Structure formats: C-alpha cells, structure tokens
Amino acid sequence: xxxxxxxxxxxxxxxxxxxxxxxxxxxxxxxxxxxxxxxxxxxxxxxxxxxxxxxxxxxxxxxxxxxxxxxxxxxxxxxxxxxxxxxxxxxxxxxxxxxxxxxxxxxxxxxxxxxxxxxxxxxxxxxxxxxxxxxxxxxxxxxxxxxxxxxxxxxxxxxxxxxxxxxxxxxxxxxxxxxxxxxxxxxxxxxxxxxxxxxxxxxxxxxxxxxxxxxxxxxxxxxxxxxxxxxxxxxxxxxxxxxxxxxxxxxxxxxxxxxxxxxxxxxxxxxxxxxxxxxxxxxxxxxxxxxxxxxxxxxxxxxxxxxxxxxxxxxxxxxxxxxxxxxxxxxxxxxxxxxxxxxxxxxxxxxxxxxxxxxxxxxxxxxxxxxxxxxxxxxxxxxxxxxxxxxxxxxxxxxxxxxxxxxxxxxxxxxxxxxxxxxxxxxxxxxxxxxxxxxxxxxxxxxxxxxxxxxxxxxxxxxxxxxxxxxxxxxxxxxxxxxxxxxxxxxxxxxxxxxxxxxxxxxxxxxxxxxxxxxxxxxxxxxxxxxxxxxxxxxxxxxxxxxxxxxxxxxxxxxxxxxxxxxxxxxxxxxxxxxxxxxxxxxxxxxxxxxxxxxxxxxxxxxxxxxxxxxxxxxxxxxxxxxxxxxxxxxxxxxxxxxxxxxxxxxx
Amino acid sequence: xxxxxxxxxxxxxxxxxxxxxxxxxxxxxxxxxxxxxxxxxxxxxxxxxxxxxxxxxxxxxxxxxxxxxxxxxxxxxxxxxxxxxxxxxxxxxxxxxxxxxxxxxxxxxxxxxxxxxxxxxxxxxxxxxxxxxxxxxxxxxxxxxxxxxxxxxx
Numbered sequence: 001x002x003x004x005x006x007x008x009x010x011x012x013x014x015x016x017x018x019x020x021x022x023x024x025x026x027x028x029x030x031x032x033x034x035x036x037x038x039x040x041x042x043x044x045x046x047x048x049x050x051x052x053x054x055x056x057x058x059x060x061x062x063x064x065x066x067x068x069x070x071x072x073x074x075x076x077x078x079x080x081x082x083x084x085x086x087x088x089x090x091x092x093x094x095x096x097x098x099x100x101x102x103x104x105x106x107x108x109x110x111x112x113x114x115x116x117x118x119x120x121x122x123x124x125x126x127x128x129x130x131x132x133x134x135x136x137x138x139x140x141x142x143x144x145x146x147x148x149x150x151x152x153x154x155x156x157x158x159x160x161x162x163x164x165x166x167x168x169x170x171x172x173x174x175x176x177x178x179x180x181x182x183x184x185x186x187x188x189x190x191x192x193x194x195x196x197x198x199x200x201x202x203x204x205x206x207x208x209x210x211x212x213x214x215x216x217x218x219x220x221x222x223x224x225x226x227x228x229x230x231x232x233x234x235x236x237x238x239x240x241x242x243x244x245x246x247x248x249x250x251x252x253x254x255x256x257x258x259x260x261x262x263x264x265x266x267x268x269x270x271x272x273x274x275x276x277x278x279x280x281x282x283x284x285x286x287x288x289x290x291x292x293x294x295x296x297x298x299x300x301x302x303x304x305x306x307x308x309x310x311x312x313x314x315x316x317x318x319x320x321x322x323x324x325x326x327x328x329x330x331x332x333x334x335x336x337x338x339x340x341x342x343x344x345x346x347x348x349x350x351x352x353x354x355x356x357x358x359x360x361x362x363x364x365x366x367x368x369x370x371x372x373x374x375x376x377x378x379x380x381x382x383x384x385x386x387x388x389x390x391x392x393x394x395x396x397x398x399x400x401x402x403x404x405x406x407x408x409x410x411x412x413x414x415x416x417x418x419x420x421x422x423x424x425x426x427x428x429x430x431x432x433x434x435x436x437x438x439x440x441x442x443x444x445x446x447x448x449x450x451x452x453x454x455x456x457x458x459x460x461x462x463x464x465x466x467x468x469x470x471x472x473x474x475x476x477x478x479x480x481x482x483x484x485x486x487x488x489x490x491x492x493x494x495x496x497x498x499x500x501x502x503x504x505x506x507x508x509x510x511x512x513x514x515x516x517x518x519x520x521x522x523x524x525x526x527x528x529x530x531x532x533x534x535x536x537x538x539x540x541x542x543x544x545x546x547x548x549x550x551x552x553x554x555x556x557x558x559x560x561x562x563x564x565x566x567x568x569x570x571x572x573x574x575x576x577x578x579x580x581x582x583x584x585x586x587x588x589x590x591x592x593x594x595x596x597x598x599x600x601x602x603x604x605x606x607x608x609x610x611x612x613x614x615x616x617x618x619x620x621x622x623x624x625x626x627x628x629x630x631x632x633x634x635x636x637x638x639x640x641x642x643x644x645x646x647x648x649x650x651x652x
Numbered sequence: 653x654x655x656x657x658x659x660x661x662x663x664x665x666x667x668x669x670x671x672x673x674x675x676x677x678x679x680x681x682x683x684x685x686x687x688x689x690x691x692x693x694x695x696x697x698x699x700x701x702x703x704x705x706x707x708x709x710x711x712x713x714x715x716x717x718x719x720x721x722x723x724x725x726x727x728x729x730x731x732x733x734x735x736x737x738x739x740x741x742x743x744x745x746x747x748x749x750x751x752x753x754x755x756x757x758x759x760x761x762x763x764x765x766x767x768x769x770x771x772x773x774x775x776x777x778x779x780x781x782x783x784x785x786x787x788x789x790x791x792x793x794x795x796x797x798x799x800x801x802x803x804x805x806x
Contacts, residue, residue, distance in 0.1 A: 163703055
C-alpha cells in the first residue's frame with residue numbers, strides 16, 4: 001500500500017486544458033482566416049453565411065481523417081466475444097462494470113496489435129482495442145492476470161476521464177494545420193508567380209507552416225503524456241499498484257518529450273510521488289506562449305476588419321491574454337507548491353523568460369498575416385522591454401499569490417477557496433495586461449509612426465481598470481496573510497475605501513478635454529496658406545474663417561448648423577471598400593435631424609467640419625444625407641491619425 | 653517425406669517451456685508465423701499508441717519469441733545451415749526474397765546438425781532480447797521438440 005501523498009495533487013487545476021485552448025486559438029484563427037479569404041473569392045464576398053460554408057474546407061479533411069482512422073481500426077478488429085479469449089472477456093466485463101462508465105466501450109481484438117492496447121473511436125461510441133498477447137496474459141498465471149487487469153484499468157481510466165474527447169479535439173486541430181498551410185503556400189506561390197513576392201517569402205511561409213505543425217504535434221504529445229500519468233494514478237487508486245509497476249517496467253526512454261507515453265522510470269516515480277507531476281516543464285509553457293503569440297497576430301488581423309482598430313486590439317488582447325494568463329498561472333502555482341514542498345525555489349524568472357520568448361516567437365510565425373503581406377509582432381526595443389517586464393511582473397505576482405496561500409494550506413486541502421478568487425483575479429489582471437500590451441503592438445503594426453498609440457495605452461494604463469488591478473494584486477498577495485489578523489468586515493470596508501480614494505484621486509488628476517466640433521456651410525474657399533491666422537473663436541451663430549488641416553485652403557464659413565452637443569460619439573474605422581481609415585461620427589437624434597436639414601440646403605455646395613478651429617474636412621454635398629452617421633476622410637489617413645481625430649472629437 | 657512445420661514446432665516448444673500460454677497459442681502466434689518480418693519489426697518498435705498503455709518489457713509472453721526462433725530454425729534446417737543452395741528454383745527464389753521456410757523435412761539429424769540447430773536458436777533468442785538462461789532453455793526445448801518430431805512422438 002502506497003503511503004498517502006503529502007499533496008492533494010488532484011486539487012490542482014490541469015495546465016494542459018488551457019494549453020489546448022491556446023492551441024485551439026492558434027489553429028482556429030487560421031481556419032477562420034482561410035474561410036474568410038476563400039469566401040472573399042466567391043460572388044457575394046465574405047458574408048457570414050459564405051464564411052460559415054467555407055469553414056468546412058479546412059476542417060473537413062481533418063474530421064474525415066479521424067473518421068477514416070476509426071473505420072480502419074474497426075475493420076481490422078473483431079469483437080472480443082467471438083474470440084477464444086473468453087476468460088479475458090469476462091475479466092474485462094467485470095472491470096468495465098466496476099468503472100461505472102457513462103458509455104460502455106466496445107471491446108475488440110486487434111489480431112495484429114501484439115501486446116498493445118488503446119482506446120479509440122468517438123466519445124459516443126468508444127472502442128477498447130487489445131492485442132492477442134495482452135489478452136493471452138490473462139490466462140498465464142497470477143502475475144500475468146494482475147498485469148492484464150492493471151492495463152485494462154488504465155485504459156478504462158482514459159475513458160472515464162474523457163481523454164478520448166480531448167484527444168479527438170487535439171487530433172482534429174493538428175490535422176487542420178496542413179490544410180490551412182496549403183492555402184498559405186498557395187497564396188505565397190501565387191504571389192511569386194503573379195506578384196512581386198520573392199522565393200524567400202515562399203520559404204518563410206513554408207517555415208511558418210512547419211513550425212506551427214511542430215508546435216501542434218508537441219502540444220498533442222504533451223497532453224497525451226499528462227493523461228497517461230493521470231490514468232496510471234487512477235488505475236492504482238482502484239487496483240493493484242504492483243501489477244501496474246510490472247507492466248510499465250522501469251526503463252527510461254530517450255527523447256521523452258517526443259513520445260506519447262512517459263518512460264517507465266518516469267511513470268514509476270510519478271506513482272511513488274505524485275507531487276512530481278505538479279512540476280510543469282518550461283518547454284510546455286513555451287509551447288503555450290508561442291501558440292498565444294501567433295493567435296494574437298492572426299486574431300487581430302481578423303478583428304480589425306470587423307471593428308474599429310482600438311476595439312479590435314483590446315478584444316484581441318483580452319481573448320488571448322485571459323487563457324494565456326490562466327495557463328501561466330496554473331503552471332506556476334503547481335510548480336510553486338511542488339518546489340516549496342521539496343524545499344526548492346520556484347523558477348519564476350525562468351517562467352517569465354520563457355513566456356516572453358514564446359510570445360515573441362509566436363508573434364513572428366503567424367500564417368495568414370505573413371502570407372498576405374501583413375506584419376508580425378514589431379521588434380522595437382521599447383515594446384520588447386514592455387513585454388519582458390510585464391511577463392516578469394505577472395509571473396512574480398502569480399508566484400507571490402501562490403506562496404501566500406501555500407503558507408496557510410501547504411497540503412492544498414483547501415485549494416478550491418484559493419482558486420475561487422485567484423482564477424478571476426488572474427483573468428482580470430492578465431486580460432488587462434495583454435490588452436494594454438497588444439493595443440500598443442497593434443498601433444505599431446498598423447502605423448509605426450503613430451502617436452495615437454501613446455494616448456490609447458495611456459487610457460488603458462491610467463484609467464479605472466488599472467485602479468482595480470492594483471487593488472486585486474495587493475489583495476490577492478497580502479490577503480491570505482492578513483486574513484487571520486484583520487476581521488473580514490474591516491478588510492472589505494478598507495478595500496472599498498481604498499478603491500473610492502484611488503478613484504477620486506484618478507478623477508482629480510485627469511481632466512477631460514472636450515474639443516469643439518462645428519459643422520458650417522462653406523461660403524467661400526480660397527486656395528493657399530492661412531495668412532493671417534484664424535480669428536479667435538466666434539460664437540456658433542456668427543460667421544467665421546478657418547483653415548484646412550493641411551493648410552491647403554482657408555474658408556469663409558457661415559453660422560454653425562451643428563455643434564458639439566449634437567455629436568454622440570466618434571470612432572476610427574476601416575472603410576471596407578477602399579481599405580483606408582476614416583472617422584465615423586455618430587450624431588444624436590436632434591443632430592441627425594439638423595444634419596439632414598443642412599445637407600438638403602447644401603446640395604452641390606460644401607460643408608465644413610470644424611474641430612477645434614481647424615477644418616478637418618470640407619466635402620461637397622451631392623445629395624441630401626439622412627441618417628445619424630457621417631464619415632470624415634482625409635488623404636493618407638492612417639489608423640493612428642483616424643484614432644487621434646476620433647479621440648479629439650469625443651474628448652478623450 | 654515427413655516434414656515438420658514452424659507452427660507445429662513452435663507449439664511443441666510452447667507446450668514445453670510455457671504451458672500456460674498454450675490456450676492462447678493460435679491467435680498470439682498467428683502474426684509471427686504468417687508475416688514474421690513484419691511482426692518482428694512491430695515487436696521491436698515498442699508501444700507508443702495514443703491513449704494506449706505503453707507496456708514495458710518486464711512482462712512478455714514467450715509465444716512470440718518461440719514462433720520467431722522456430723521460424724529461423726526451420727529455415728536453417730531447410731537450407732542446410734547456409735551451405736550451397738541445392739534442391740531447386742523455389743529455394744533460390746526464397747533466399748533471394750529473404751522469405752522464410754514454413755517447413756523442413758524430418759530425418760535423422762546428426763549430432764553436429766542438432767548442435768547447429770541449438771546454436772541458431774540460442775543466437776536468435778538472444779537477439780530478440782531473451783536473457784541468457786531463458787534462451788538456453790528455449791534452445792534446448794527446440795532440439796528436444798525436433799527429436800520428438802523425428803521419433804513421431806507427441
């Protein structure tokens with residue numbers, strides 16, 4: 001009988017689940033990109049229905065491949081009940097009943113499987129395939145019977161834990177990469193033949209496909225190895241450990257990171273000390289970070305076409321940042337408990353370095369943006385430093401949070417309480433961190449010279465959410481230590497008071513600057529520079545002069561028909577037709593009525609949109625415009641300049 | 653002329669060295685008797701199936717090794733232990749295609765020939781990863797099985 005483990009290993013959240021989520025984010029964003037590209041080639045363009053139809057193209061070969069594999073295995077096996085292994089069939093029947101599975105597996109003999117055994121099929125129709133040598137062990141004596149039962153229990157543990165579903169998902173995900181890779185290489189090849197792409201571009205695209213395929217394969221194998229350990233632990237919980245140890249042997253294996261099973265020596269030590277399984281390998285953290293880096297780039301390019309650049313950047317950062325932060329957190333907490341129990345120091349700095357490295361590498365291997373001439377993660381020193389510092393701070397905080405709870409719960413008996421607050425806290429802090437970082441990165445990708453990045457990052461980094469983040473970091477780090485000394489009610493009142501104080505402070509030091517917006521009739525427009533400079537701002541009811549933003553014209557303007565109060569909001573958006581950026585202004589209902597009346601009187605004349613005494617646009621009105629929105633466009637307007645103008649109009 | 657097949661020889665040896673495996677002899681030995689080269693490759697490759705078990709080397713059945721060793725012994729007997737290939741085109745073709753004989757004529761083997769049979773079985777068993785003592789026992793069992801075939805007993 002094995003002595004009880006000091007640590008409740010089963011209490012810890014699995015770090016392979018968020019790893020699969022990150023892999024799915026990388027692969028499915030590629031699939032979506034391919035579907036949108038294919039739908040765009042169709043008559044009717046990339047409509048939602050068209051894109052959904054095209055999703056079948058990259059996904060169906062993977063699903064069909066899985067189906068064919070199951071069919072092939074079924075074809076090459078026979079039901080165990082029809083074979084001479086009657087005693088083995090009876091033993092398996094008993095063990096299946098003991099396992100209390102939701103769906104009983106179809107147990108079959110694979111005549112050529114030798115001593116192998118595995119589960120396959122679909123979650124709705126699981127198959128347990130066994131070779132004749134293994135089934136024969138059942139009748140070769142006591143030792144053979146014990147080994148046989150250990151193997152069957154191990155396989156049933158896979159079914160009970162739902163590993164078949166996980167494996168099916170991971171197999172379809174990795175099988176999708178060659179299909180999407182094909183479209184990437186096709187695009188690169190067409191670029192080489194008909195466009196100005198070079199052979200190096202094709203090679204880079206091929207390299208990115210190969211690296212993503214390798215990442216997916218390594219993630220799949222890491223997942224399988226983790227599940228094997230869990231199945232071993234489950235098998236020993238309900239059966240004879242000696243039989244299992246006999247079956248797995250004690251031989252170490254070379255290149256264990258490439259195998260689907262851990263070596264016999266590693267499995268035996270994990271059975272003797274299950275706490276070893278908590279030590280997440282840095283390579284696993286690297287895989288997750290690379291997948292996240294690639295998903296950030298691809299997802300951003302997808303979302304930026306569907307929404308305004310700033311919303312796309314924030315959404316991308318949150319969508320990828322939350323699972324990445326949770327993945328890092330689970331790995332770090334597991335490692336913290338393991339290392340502290342063993343009297344070692346957690347490898348926090350190494351984790352941070354690996355996280356940073358993975359994000360940078362992943363940001364350079366995204367498939368579709370690179371194939372379509374897009375850019376990867378900008379490699380500028382300030383940005384890279386920000387990523388490195390953020391990774392380090394995040395890992396330090398996660399470690400500190402884990403260690404703070406460890407002091408009160410070293411055996412992880414009450415880990416649920418810890419996870420109940422630590423997981424949401426990590427999601428908020430991680431989501432915010434990556435939203436800020438990615439907003440900065442996205443601005444540099446879209447327009448390296450833009451100064452709007454600074455203002456957007458400033459908004460994200462010095463708003464209400466950062467106050468909340470600081471409070472969360474402080475509370476989760478110091479909370480467990482203070483819990484025994486400060487009554488809960490006092491802590492809550494103190495936290496609320498601190499939050500109120502910080503919010504008041506933030507409100508006091510940040511001043512809201514609202515620009516003046518006016519829409520006036522252009523009475524005369526004179527080419528040339530603005531001399532003399534515009535007169536001081538007159539009342540909206542008076543006529544005035546003003547200059548074009550680029551100084552090419554100056555205008556004599558009529559009284560203002562619409563003013564700041566008529567503007568509801570403004571946002572930078574990308575024009576779906578031309579691909580250029582514009583500022584979309586949304587008016588209040590009253591403003592929309594006045595706008596319709598103004599454009600009706602100005603048909604074949606010009607209207608000037610004046611922001612802070614400067615004419616940002618003076619379009620000709622060809623026909624009356626009805627609706628609550630209009631766009632401001634300027635030659636050469638980038639996402640950065642559009643965002644800056646939108647911010648000025650809305651007063652941010 | 654009376655002959656001894658790989659199947660019969662292997663079964664007789666299993667009966668002698670691992671009688672508990674006799675019940676499952678047919679399905680277990682079938683791949684090693686039908687396609688020995690392919691089955692041996694699979695045996696050496698090890699088990700790394702997704703959601704499989706990854707069975708170690710500690711526990712193995714004797715039948716696969718016996719079937720492979722018996723195949724080698726029968727081939728050696730059929731070919732006269734690597735001496736000049738005589739006796740027809742079929743044997744030459746088999747040698748060229750590296751296929752194994754499935755049966756050998758039963759006759760009064762000399763002591764020298766039986767010693768060669770034992771040595772062949774020993775080398776082959778050890779090459780398949782069988783430990784020295786077990787390989788010796790297996791080689792002895794093969795010689796005894798051949799003698800029993802010669803004497804028409806069993």
